[in-house]
Amino acid sequence: MLTERQGERLPDWLDTVRRDNLPSLRTLAAGIDRDAVIAGPTLPWNLGAVEGHVNRIKMLKRRMFGRAGFRLLRRRVLLA
Structure with a gap:
């Protein structure tokens, strides 16, 4: 997802994480700002x-x- 700059796949990944039994990934997924993380690999500019x-x-x-x-x-x- 990151190396191919496909940020639009993040919502599907988050849904998969919520269904799995991995507590640490669930915590990560709960704290993610979706718009910011999707924009990172999708948009052409950076900071x-x-x-x-x-x-x-x-x-x-x-x-x-x-x-x-x-x-x-x-x-x-x-x-x-």
Whole structure:
């Protein structure tokens, strides 16, 4: 379903999971946001660039932990 980018098959998979006797998959299926999960492999765009920026900011924050306040962190994020 994911490698072939066929998100429209998700509702059938969720119905199959609900009928099976696998409690961990039932819990997963109950917590899924159907529209978001169907859109992921179906639509042609992604959030890779945004995730890259978030990852970069988190790395800067971790490296600076305990060393300075928000003002320095803000300056490093904006200048990097």
